[in-house]
Amino acid sequence: EAGVTQFPSHSVIEKGQTVTLRCDPISGHDNLYWYRRVMGKEIKFLLHFVKESKQDESGMPNNRFLAERTGGTYSTLKVQPAELEDSGVYFCASSPIWDKGQETQYFGPGTRLLVL
Amino acid sequence: GEDVEQSLFLSVREGDSSVINCTYTDSSSTYLYWYKQEPGAGLQLLTYIFSNMDMKQDQRLTVLLNKKDKHLSLRIADTQTGDSAIYFCAESNSGTYKYIFGTGTRLKVLA
Numbered sequence: 103e104a105g106v107t108q109f110p111s112h113s114v115i116e117k118g119q120t121v122t123l124r125c126d127p128i129s130g131h132d133n134l135y136w137y138r139r140v141m142g143k144e145i146k147f148l149l150h151f152v153k154e155s156k157q158d159e160s161g162m163p164n165n166r167f168l169a170e171r172t173g174g175t176y177s178t179l180k181v182q183p184a185e186l187e188d189s190g191v192y193f194c195a196s197s198p199i200w201d202k203g204q205e206t207q208y209f210g211p212g213t214r215l216l217v218l
Numbered sequence: 219g220e221d222v223e224q225s226l227f228l229s230v231r232e233g234d235s236s237v238i239n240c241t242y243t244d245s246s247s248t249y250l251y252w253y254k255q256e257p258g259a260g261l262q263l264l265t266y267i268f269s270n271m272d273m274k275q276d277q278r279l280t281v282l283l284n285k286k287d288k289h290l291s292l293r294i295a296d297t298q299t300g301d302s303a304i305y306f307c308a309e310s311n312s313g314t315y316k317y318i319f320g321t322g323t324r325l326k327v328l329a
Contacts, residue, residue, distance in 0.1 A: 106260075133315060144222070145261075145306060145319035158316060193261060197315070207317060209253070211260035 104128065106210035108194050114216045120182040123213045127176070127196030133157075134177050135197075135207060136169060140190035151177060184217045191215070220244040224307055224320035231328050236294040238323045240307030243288065247309040250283060251317065252292045255304045264292070264305075294325075302327045 107126045115121050127134045136148040148167070149159040153174035162169070166185070171177040181188055191212040197205035221243045230236045242250070251266040267274045267281045267290075274281045280293040294301055304322040 135316070137317075137319075142321070144321045145308075145317075147316040147318070150315055158314065161316070195261075205315075206251075206263060206266065208263070209261035 106194055106196050106208055108192075108210040108213050110213060111211065112214045112216075114218065115184055116218050117186055118183045120180065121184055121215060123179045123181075123192050123194075123215070125177045125179070125194030125210060127194070128208055131196035131198050131208075132174070133197040133205065133207075134171060135195040136177070136179055137193040137195065137209075138190050139193065139212075140187070145193065148179075181215075184215075186217050189215055189217045220247075220309070220318045222307055222309055222318050222320040224305075224323045226321065227324050227326070229326045229328060230297050232297060232299055234297055236292075236297045236301070236325055236327075238292045238294075238305050238307075238325065240290040240292075240320055241288055242290065242307075242309045242318070244309060244311060244318065245288070246311045247288075248311045249309065250281075250290050251308040251310075252279075252281065253306040253308060255306065255322070257303075261306065297325075297327050299327045299329055301325060 109124045134151040137145050139145045147161040150157045151171045154171050168180045193212045195207040195209045197207045223241050252264040253261040278295045282291045304324050306322045307320040308317040310317050
């Protein structure tokens with residue numbers, strides 16, 4: 103079974119540009135999460151999808167960040183316009199069925215974003 | 219809000235035991251996890267423990283939970299150079315699916 107995949111693995115952009123990160127969860131997983139680790143600090147929750155619906159977006163830093171999960175499969179996280187402080191590693195995770203209670207989250211390899 | 223704290227660095231000699239510690243503040247934590255991140259790789263789930271357990275052992279890994287003190291530890295027996303990585307402690311509770319992570323502890327194993 104394929105794990106969570108993320109694309110690109112690395113991205114270097116200039117301040118003010120737009121970047122779109124993609125996450126493909128494990129097939130059949132209803133739950134999809136985005137997290138971010140900035141400057142060697144803790145990994146912070148950004149948001150949680152259940153299928154195509156945003157269940158919790160309390161961690162999204164501001165309106166420059168837009169996450170979508172059309173059709174309940176893969177998800178994209180767009181940063182527009184990017185700022186220097188957006189640099190970090192963006193992790194995606196997925197877990198199985200929504201109504202089974204707490205499920206272990208499986209993480210992807212992350213996208214390393216550097217904004218210059 | 220919820221907070222999870224870890225020491226930043228740990229250095230041990232190959233063959234010794236490593237103990238990585240974590241403290242958390244959320245008294246309603248239900249699940250506690252240990253993830254490992256090797257250089258350039260993603261987060262790999264090592265083990266997890268439910269809050270109603272005191273200990274869990276899985277081969278070289280032993281997790282101890284002191285719920286009264288909100289303290290979690292991960293012991294790695296016979297530490298190998300391949301264990302060099304960043305270890306993240308994380309907690310969640312039954313009211314929300316999001317994980318709260320610590321800053322990670324960088325373990326360096328000296329040959």
